Amino acid sequence: MKRKLFLPVYAFFLFGCNQQTGSSRELALSNKIDSLQKTIDNAYKPGLGEFMNGVQLHHEKLWLAGKNGNWKLADFEVNEMKEVLADIRTYCRDRPEIRFLNMIDPALDSLNQSIQDKNNLSFKNNFTNLTHTCNSCHQATKHGFNLVRIPQTSDFSDQDFKPQ
Ligand code: HEC
Structure with missing residues (x-):
């Protein structure tokens, strides 16, 4: 008889305590989330x-x-460009223009093939095609005034582009 009476009281006491620690933990967590945000x-x-x-x-x-037939470096640079494009997809999701970004993939794939084939002539053709694609996207996104062309000289006099 005695036991029956004590149990609900004990349970109520436990429940009450739990709720209190629960809500202060929730508050601490929500403060933490605010500061992380x-x-x-x-x-x-x-x-x-x-x-x-x-x-x-x-x-x-x-x-x-x-141009210098440095296929190892060309291979490296294609991958570097792909990494930047992947970063754009990750970090610029708020920019509506990036829905056009995929148009560059086939051009990069063809250029990559020329590099794997070490084919100078197809490299030049596919690089020209890549450059056209840059400009097509600039036009599609109303940034046609950013006109890209085939480099005329090197801006990197501190880097040797010839194969070792
Ligand atoms: C989404 C399609 C898209 C593709 C593909 C693209 N661009 Fe762009 N590019 C843009 C947009 C949009 C801007 C304007 C960004 C801004 O608002 O600052 C831009 C800006 C630029 C700028 C100006 C940057 C500055 O601040 O001076 C250069 C240079 C450029 N792009 C080079 C290239 C090259 C080179 C390629 C090809 C290998 C390329 N882009 C491919 C959309 C694209």
């Missing part, structure tokens, strides 16, 4: 234009490598 909001995130500067750099280096 602030950290994320203030974290540095490059814009699309900054990523495009990276694309431009690899575009030029890719040309200089291929």
Whole structure:
């Protein structure tokens, strides 16, 4: 008889305690989430234009490598450009223009094939095609004033593009 009476009281006491620690833990967690959100909001995130500067750099280096028949370097540069494009897909989701980004993939794949084949003539043709694709996307995204062309000289006098 005695036991029957004590159990609900004990349970009520336990439940009450639990609720209190539960809500203070929730508060601590929600404060932590708020402060993490602030950290994320203030974290540095490059814009699309900054990523495009990276694309431009690899575009030029890719040309200089291929022109010099430096296929190892050309292979490296294609992959570097692909990494920047992957970053754009990850970090620039808020930019509607990136829905056009996929148009560059076939051009890059063909150029990659010329590099694997070590074929100078097809490299030049496919590089020209890649450059047209850059401009097609710039036009599609109303940035046609960013006109890309085949590099005329090297901007990297501190790098030797000839094969070793
Ligand atoms: C989504 C389609 C798209 C493709 C493909 C693309 N671009 Fe762009 N590019 C843009 C957009 C949009 C901007 C403007 C970004 C901004 O608002 O700052 C831009 C800007 C640029 C700029 C100007 C950056 C600056 O701040 O001065 C350069 C240079 C550039 N792109 C080079 C290239 C090259 C080289 C290629 C090809 C290898 C290429 N882009 C392919 C969309 C594209």
